Amino acid sequence: MSKLFLLLIFVTVTGYGQQDSLSAKRFRLTPLPVIYYSPETRLGFGALLAANFETVKIPDSITRSSYAQTYFLYTINKQYDWGTLVRLYTPGNKYIVQGKFNYTFFPEYYYGIATEEPESGKDTIQYNRVGVDLRFYRQWKKHFFAGIATRYNKITNVEAGQGHFIEDKPTGYNDYWVLGFAPAFTIETRDNYVYPRKGFYLEALYYIHPSWSGKSYSFRSFKLDIRQYYPLKLISSIDAVAFQLLANLNTGNVPFKDMADIGGSYTMRGYYTGFYRYKNLYAFQAEYRTMIWWRLGLAVWAGAALTPEKWYTLSDHSVKPNAGIGLRIMMNRKDRLNVRVDQGFGKKDQRGFYLDIAEAY
Structure with missing residues (x-):
């Protein structure tokens, strides 16, 4: 959604009930009604519900807080988007369970595959999508986890x-589905999941997507996500600088909606999702976050992406830069949970306006 007008009315509800003060500390619920408008969808409305919670009866300094979020959006064009995610830490952080589910029907622009002139190939497409992403980790040292991941992506009713x-007939243009599995490894030392101020995070996955029966395709994907956080106290007591390096490298017969694309609310904000779409992507982002008054905060960021034909040929195409500024509204001070409103800018007059909850990374 390139332009978004929002009405936010939020109430933070704490606890399971008035009579259970211990549970009240363990569960923190934040509902968020949303009304919006965009050129692609016209008038839309929906709701978002976020929860921070503890998996131990008595909160300790070891077990990290868990987080869950679900939302539903519907437009007068009869478009819809339903998604949910959870990151669960068991007592002592022995296990990490992470899951995402998404079901959408939203028309979007198609800009071609591996092109430096996306506007010349602009088209409009629509489809239904079901996406599932599950990851299971077991701790084998204090901050080190190993496990397995699986993902399912089904694109149907492509029009x-x-x-x-x-004309392009990209792989998967007449519907497809993929089911892949990956060994997974992560390092986790962040002090907070939704608003980290210090620590380090690394996740590496190597997906193998076999060619199953029907409209499925065989390809492999290596995904690397590295993040580093440094606390500051320049303007407020919770200032932070955050860095992220992303790699999404693919080989084989990769369907068009599983390629490494740029844009959206998390990676390279400022570009329409899929404006640039290649097999391989390296992206670097840096962001400064601060609170400026009461519950209002500010963030500024800059980044750049490379889109090589092969993982080691970094200079194949031009550098794709981005930058932006964002407003933060802190709904939950205990967990530092923010509503995030961002305006990003990229090359070729690309720009994007985003609403989300919690930080981009």
């Missing part, structure tokens, strides 16, 4: 005009 999408 397009008589433009570039039909």
Whole structure:
């Protein structure tokens, strides 16, 4: 959604009930009604519900707080988007369970595959999507975890005009589904999941997507996510600088919606998702976050992405830069949970306006 007008009315509810003060400390619920408008969807409305909670009866300094979020959006164009995610830490952080589910029907622009001139291939497409991403980790040293991941992505009812999408016939253009599995490894020393101020995070996964029966495709994906956080006290007591390096490297017959694309609310904010779409992507982002008054905060960031034909040929294409500024509204002071409103900018006059909850990384 390139332009978004929002009405936010939020109430923070703490605890399971008035009579259980211990439970009240363990469970913190934040509902968020949303009304919005964008050129692609026209008028839409929905709701978002976020929960921070503890998996131990008595909160300690070892077990990290868990987080869950779900939302539903619907528009007068009869479009819809339902998603949910959870990151669960068991007592002592012995296990980490992370899951995402998403079901959508939203028309979008198609800009071609591996092109430096996306506007020349612009087209409109629509489809239904079901996405599932599950990761299971077991601790084997204090901050080190190993496990397994699986992901499922199904694209159906693909429709397009008589433009570039039909001419290009990208892999998966007439519907497809993939099911992949990956060994997974992570390092986790962050002090907070939704607003980290210090610590380090690394996640590495190597997905193997076999060619199953029907409209599925065989390809492999290596995904690397490295983040580092440094606390500061320049303006407020919770200032922080955050860095992120992302790699999404693919080989084989990669369907168009599983390629490494740029844009959206998390990676390279400022670009329409899929404006640039390649097999391989390296992205670097740096962000400064601060609180400026009461519950209002500010964030500024800059980044750049490389899109090589092969993982080691970094200079194949031009550098894709981005930068932006964002407003933060802190809904939950205990967990530092923010509503995030960002305006990002990229090359070729790309820009994007985003609403989300919790930080981008």
